[in-house]
Amino acid sequence: MVARTLLLTLLVWLPTALMANQADTAAMTSMDSIDTLVFQNSDAALKATLKLEQQLKTQPASNATRLRFSLTKCNALSATGQTQAAIELGQMGDAQSKLLNLEQIRPYFLNCIAGAHRRQGNYKVALTLLDSATLLAKSHQQPHALVNSLYQRGTLDASLENLASAIEDIRLALDIYSDLQPKPSGWSTPPLELIYAAMARLLYSTDDFTQALRYTQLSLAHSDPKGMLYHEFQIDLARIYFALNKKIEGDVVLQEAQHTIVQSDFPPEYVAMSFSKIAAIEFAQGNYPEAAALAQQAMEIRKKLNNPTQAMRLSQLLAQIKFAQGDSHQAVQLMADAIKQGELLQQHSDLAFFFQILADHYAQEEKYQLAHDYLTKHNQAIFEKNQQLNHLRLAQHQARLRQKSSPQSHTEKLSQANIQKVESRLSRIYFLIFVLGVLLLAILVWQFTNRSNLRFLNHSLPFDGSMSINQKLELMLSRTKHANEPLAIILLETSRLNTAELPQVIERLKEKIRAQDICVQYGAEQVLLVLPLTSMSGAHNIATQICATIQAWQESKYGYQSIPKVVRCGVSTLQATDTLATLIERARAAQRKQLRAAQSHTD
Structure with missing residues (x-):
């Protein structure tokens, strides 16, 4: 009777276990694809994520699979601009990782939360989270998470003009990337071409155009020609060609980029950003009508989207184009809109640039009092910007010091406990090997002695005739x-x-x-x-x-x-x-x- 019950239980449980395993495998494969897609087409990645969510509601799945899905959805939400939803989902995933004792997954969620805060402009919070993610990734030996945190921290440091630290982080990310195992071993990793492009932009900002060109070409070589990243790298390549005075090559690449953006089905946010970048390049080359047309298209798209920072910078670009075309009245109005938005967002770096543009304009019109007023505002904005950067860097430095000097966290204690267990096991193994070695040596000595005694008893000594008595x-x-x-x-x-x-x-x-x-x-x-x-x-x-x-x-x-x-x-x-x-x-x-x-x- 007991045997029949056990057999029936096994027959009921086995198909369920097999189905759960198959569901986990299929879900993990889908999430690998989404993790790549989120960097190429964030809208398509979010659609695929929502579709997978419906499937997981009707299928059994392990805790690890559901946690990774939360991470995948967090990344997709953040990439599409739904940053607050991404932060809440990431915090929930981080808490679940702690409850399930899956500490090695935490740095992936911290990276997602940090990325969402970075897109919101909360740089102080983002840097603290990225520092924590870096430490956790190192302690739990998660190189994929470490690459992501280093990449994000490097790009954030670059935007804060901390170029030395940014270059070091990106360089280290590239070094680690070369040793990474195939993608399925990591939950979320930025593609290699994105890190190459980050290094290229850093080198461009230091006027090292030759090395910037090399890294941009590497990023293009690793990219899908039909993806958003390839198009983005084309724009970078055109800007570098123009900086190197290679106008023909720059024009060819820029035309290809414009053709790609028109023919492709990219998200509106990305299309607006691409038009803005191309318009800035055309403006720098003196092609004002083309620049104005592209900037206007970007502005029309921006009106439908809620991204005040990008709208502010686009207003400034349009104002510069209008100044160049001689339409000072509209240009001043656009600059006033940009300044108003910059003051609301406390973007002191942008404000300093805006005030400098107006100071130069009024100086050319010989309205020196207005020029002086805006130059004073420019200097004040520079001061505020430096204060903001200093406070941010000081807070980051203090946070890192606290992490080094604070009592051990639960994760570190758990890690040290695991290390002690391993060391204890190794000590026992070494002791056992030592005892076995001694026993083996004793057996060999006894056997040799026994054979020697036997030879001594049974045979005369093999004296050589050349030996003395x-x-x-x-x-x-x-x-x-x-x-x-x-x-x-x-x-x-x-x-x-x-x-x-x-x-x-x-x-x-x-x-x-x-x-x-x-x-x-x-x-x-x-x-x-x-x-x-x-x-x-x-x-x-x-x-x-x-x-x-x-x-x-x-x-x-x-x-x-x-x-x-x-x-x-x-x-x-x-x-x-x-x-x-x-x-x-x-x-x-x-x-x-x-x-x-x-x-x-x-x-």
Whole structure:
């Protein structure tokens, strides 16, 4: 019964699990496409996101999939100008990441929230968020999120005239990008061509037009010719050509860009921005009618959109064109509208530029009092702008210091806890490897020793004929110590024997000892017997037998009456600290003791 219940549960659960897995895979694939599309056509990306949202409502999906969808929608909303909705959705996603203990996802949401604040002009908030996103991306090893935060921070620093920091961030983003894995491993990453273009614009602002041209060409080489980015990079390329005095190339590229914007179905916001950029280039080249027509088209589109900052700058461009065409009355009115909007938005950098334009205009008309008034306003706007930038940079610096000196956040503590766990596991593994290594070494030593002992017991020593007697004996002692076996020596004093008879005595003794024993002449009047695996008592027994053997040999050769007392035996056994010299010295001491005993007995 239990088995049937388990089987039924498995049959019900398995299809659901498979469906959820398939839904996750399909959703992730769709979001990969949307993540690329959001930089090419934000309106199309938002439509695809809303369509995917309807699908996920009817399909099972994991928490990670739903979190990534929240991020995808946040990016799409921010790109289409719905910044407040993007901020709220991003904050919700960040909170859910904390609750689900998915801290590694947080920097992606912080990047989205920062991008929305940047589009709103809240640069102080955006910079703080980007700094936090950068730290989180580093601590959780999320290179895709790190590239995004560095790219956004670099472009924001560029708009705040902090060019050195901006170039460093963009350069670092390019370095990291070269090591990134394929796109599916990251949730949201700006395309490489966008980072190339950011570097090109920074170099253009520093008048390094040659390097700016190189990076712009790289951005075009990586772009889709039908996408918005390609068109945007074409405009950048035309501006660089004109800066390099390559008017023919600039005109060709600018015409291609105008043709592309007319033929393509780009969002209205983007079309208005493109017309404004092209109008600015035409104005700089002295093509006032073309510039006026493009700026007017952009203004008509802007009236339908709610982007006061861009509308303000477009009014300023139209005013400059009108001044150049001699329509001062309309130009002044347009400048008044731009100044009013700039004061509402507190755009001091733009206001300084506006006041400078009017000061120059009134100076040309010889209305010096008005020119002086606007020049004074220009200087005040410059002061306010510098104050604003200084406060912003100081706040950013203080925020970074607080992040470095503040107590550890939950994320950092969790990261350190994980590191400690890994280190603890590694320590255990290293200890286990060490123990196993010691055991293996002990087994190898034991096996080698056992084999050595076995060879020692079963075979005679493989002495080389070229070895001296001392070398042979030292080798035997060394092997005996290594095998921890007993060894004894017998030193025979043969001073009363005829020297010519010693070889015969040695040959007779060799017949009485074992194959592994050694019997050699040691010095002029001594015979040395080395007896492996022999104790002290065993050596004394052998010494008694040897004396009897020599006496029997003498009797057979000279007769009983002629036998002299010629043999004294000194016996010693090997100790752990012995050398051949100390072993023989103890045997000689035993001989001397034997001699003294014999002399005292005679006396």
